[in-house]
Structure formats: C-alpha cells, structure tokens
Amino acid sequence: MIKTSFGFSTTAAEAVSGIDLAGRRAVVTGGASGIGVETARALASAGAEVTLAVRNTDAGAQTAKDITATTGNEAVHVDPLDLTDLASINAFTDAWDGPIHILVNNAGVMASPATFTSPGWELQFATNHLGHFALTTGLHTALAAEGARIVVVSSSGHMLSPVIFDDLNFAFRRYDPWLAYGQSKTANVLFAVEATRRWESDGITANALMPGAILTNLQRHIGSQGSGQIPPELMKTPQQGAATSVVLATSPLLEGIGGKYFVDCNETPVVDKRPDVPMQGVARYAVDAANAERLWNVSKEMCRSGLRSFV
Template sequence: MSLIRTPFGFASSAAEVAAGIDLAGRRAVVTGASSGIGVETARALAAAGAEVTLAVRDTGAGRRVAAGITSTTGNAAVRVAALDLADPASVAAFTASWDGPLHILVNNAGVMACPEQYTPQGWELQFATNHLGHFALATGLHAALAADGAARIVVVSSTGHQMSPVVFDDVNFAFRPYDPWLAYGQSKTANVLFAVEATRRWARDGITANALMPGAIYTGLQRHTGGRGSGRVPPELIKTVEQGAATSVLLATSPLLDGVGGRYFVDCNETETIDRRGDTPPLHGVARYALDPDGAQRLWTLSQTLLARTPLAQAVEAS
C-alpha cells in the first residue's frame, strides 16, 4: 500500500490547504478550539463555509474565539458548547444535546506531560483526556457521524507516541512509577490506535478516521514544560499555529482522503512506519505498534470496559 502524497508540506498553512474547498452545508466539531491550533483549524473550516462548533472547557474563551472567527471569515455559524473531556458526564451532556448529522469531528484537545493526576474514576489524566474522552465523544456521536455517510474523524496525535506503546496491563500507572512523558506517549499511541479501529469498525457507515502529528508549535499545550515542549526540536522545525493546523484541515477536507482511514500523517503527507526511534528525521515516522490492528481492537475493548460505569455506557456499548 503506497503512502499518500499531497501538494502540501511543512510550511503549508491551514488556509492554503483549505483554499478552494467548499464546506457549505457541512457541520464540524473541533475540541479544544479556544486556543492553539484548534482555533486555526476551526477558522479554516469556517472560512470554507462549514458550521463549526467549538467544544471547549472555557466557554467564555470559546465565545471570544468564535467572535474572532466570525469577524475574520464572515461566517456567523460558529457555535460554542461546553465540553470537559476528563468528565464523562460532560461528554454525555454534549453528545446528548447534539442534533442532526455531523460531517467532521476533529479530536484536537489535549494535555501534555502534566504532573501526576487522576480523575475521580481513577484514570490517569492524560490517558483520560487525550484518549478516553475523545473515544467517548466519538462513540456518543456515532449515529450523527453515520448519518452523513462519508463523515471524517481527525485525531491529533504526536510524535510523542514513539515514547510508549499502550501498556494494557497498567494504563493508569498503578504498578509502575509515574512518568509524565511515558503517560503522554501512551495516550498519543492510543489516539492512533483509535483511528485504526474506528475506520475498521465503522467502515459500513462510511466513517473514516486518520491521525496526525501537527508539528512542533509553541502553544498552551506546553504549560507544564516551561513553554518549550521537550526542548529537543531545532528552531527551524518550529511551526506557526497556522502551519500546525494545516494537517488537521487537510485530513478534514481534502478530496485526496475520500474513503481513506486508519493512517498517520505528518506535514500534510502520510509518513513511513518505523520499528524503532531514530530511523527517521525528527518528528517523522509512526511506530508500528501504533498501527497494529490487534492492539487497536484491544484498546477499543479496554476503553468500553473503563467507560462501562459512566453516564456514557449505553452509547459506548452500542458503538
């Protein structure tokens, strides 16, 4: 299977990727769209004519961003809804309130390398926020996505996935010392595995899901790391937020991705599979374990089990 190549690359912006795309009549949800690349992802989709819902924890910040997007794009159909991905009740409320079809779901929100924290359910916070919350959101919106017949899910992962596979026997660090980067890496691997299994499981509904590495961009995501991420990325490889949103927008809109799912993209192109770190240039490559179909199915089952006693149980079990 050949890798997908596009006319875009490292320096492309979200606006450039979306140029000429008509999303009139399409509806999109972007999580974490009150800051960082989520804002520019939502802006590009709105500029292309989509009705965009900003799913955010801070609705005040979301409303300010929505007003800015409307001002710059002329699109008044930019809405704001409360969503806390670490709170199953919040996810359940969001999915229950959604009405009608959904064409694009961008799982963009996330936390990175945060101090050791656990949700009331006992879930490690990065795994809960980056993976479980988005898993619950997508499964809760499955009927809306299926109603479109060709819906796309965009999953923002990271090259950090190369730091750890999903440790199925101890996802919540009950028996191993907590390490913020291993926890982050595990959650980002889970993002890719979700895209693999969602595409397989929901193919009959025309739903595809792809994962991506947006690049190294300095945003609020780095608040636990002194504002500079891992500190290992050369300055010339740092992107603007407009460039960082480009791959998300490509996966959400490009005709080149029609019917394509379960893949991983960097710099607007599908990247190669690697078996160990160091085989490829910085930020490129997807670990083989992140694309493993057996691991993807195992993660889906584990996620259903973890969510079984939450307000989302009925929607999760049905998906």
C-alpha cells in the same frame, strides 16, 4: 501512500483553499486555543458550520467572535465539553441534533504532573484518549448520518511509549509524564485504526496526525524542556500546525481513506521504533490491528459505567 501538494510550511488557509464546505457541520474539541482555533477558522472560512467544544466557554465565545470577524461566517457555535467528565460528554452528545461531517479530536494535555480523574484514570490518557473515545462513540449516529471524517490529533510523542495495557494508570510503574503522554498519543493512532475498521461501512473514516512543534498552551507543563530544545527552523506557527488537520478533514484525496497517520500534510511510513532511531514515521505498534481492537475493548469497559451506549 497518500501524497499531497502540501508540506511543512503549508498553512491551514492554504490547505483549505478552493474547498467548499457549505452545508457541512464540523465539531472541533479544544477549539478555543492553539491549533484548534486555526483549524476551526479554516473550516469556517470554507463555509462549514463549526462548533467549538470547549471547557472554557468564555474563551470559546471570544474565539467564535474572532473567527466570525475574520471569515464572515456567523455559524460558529460554542458548547461546553470537559473530556475528563463522562457526564459532560453525555450532555454534549445528548444535546447534539443532526449530522456531523467533520469531527476534529484536537484537545489535549502534555506531560502533566501525576494527576488522576475521579474514576482513577491517569489524566493524559483520560483526556487525550478516553474522553475522545467516549465523545466519538456517543456521536456515532450523527457521524454515520451522512458519512463523516474523524481527525485525531496525535504526536510524534507516540514514539515514547506503546499502550501499556497491564498498567494504563501507573498503578505499579513510577509515573513519568512523558511516558504517560506517549501512551496517550499511541492510543490516538490506534483509535483511528479501529474506528475506521468498525465504522467504514457507515461511511465513517478516521485518520491521525502529528501537527508539528508549535508553541501553544499545550506546553504549559514543560517550561524550558519545550520549544527551547527544538531548532527554530523546525518550529511551526499555529496556522501551519493546523494544516495537516485541515487536509485530513477536507482533502478529496482522503475520501474513503482511514486508519492512517500523517505528518506535514502527507502520509508517513510505518517504522520499527528503536532507541537509536529518530522520532519519525509512525511506530508499528501504533497501527497494529490487534492492539487497536484490544484498546477499543478496554476503553469500552473503562467507560461503560458512565456512558449510555456504545457502538
């Protein structure tokens, strides 16, 4: 088990203190809002060249200006990326030049109403998992160039559902926004497991994490069901919520380590989830190697018609 000196209240700035990322290049999806902003800010403060991959480039430009103003780092860029659009993903990966040392798959949606993308994919699975799968696969050459860390923002919500391979898009099940969210967050963890298995020999590792309960735009669909039900002492600021992502992206303790799941900046144990067990740890089905390989192959088939290449 990987244990750090950090914990629940650690901020992203504290997590990156003493780390030198000069000469390193990072991409943060969803880097214009929520914990994505603070993740990008911490990486930039340590000297990394940071690209915010965002749908709203105007918001991204304002965020980039703010990060530069607070860190003094002018190498903060903004590129358009819509994770529900394979053409947008292709445009991003085709335009990228040179190595990537840190990829933070941070963007996401939570508990959205029943919505389906043009191929018929359920929105949360499409955004949280398939879009990041397509993006990361398309960037493999850049990630392998000098060895990269992939950071995947998951959630304790993965405890709500395994990946239901026979009905990913709720064609036969009644749509439930929380089951859809849980399935997508389980997929995030499984992706980290399989990406590490496939690409570790290329110097690439991937780890997943639970950032904590943070009041951001992610909760826009859940209203009073959101932070109001969480005790105040369990809530984090965006700066604290970004800390675990930053630890996974930069800590020397994670060198060569992948396929694991972290909470509050530390690796968490694997548990057998039952209805009477609190949503702590990582569910066994979310780190199962067979599930991870199956998900990769299913995702590859789902995206095949819209992407140029796979690894």
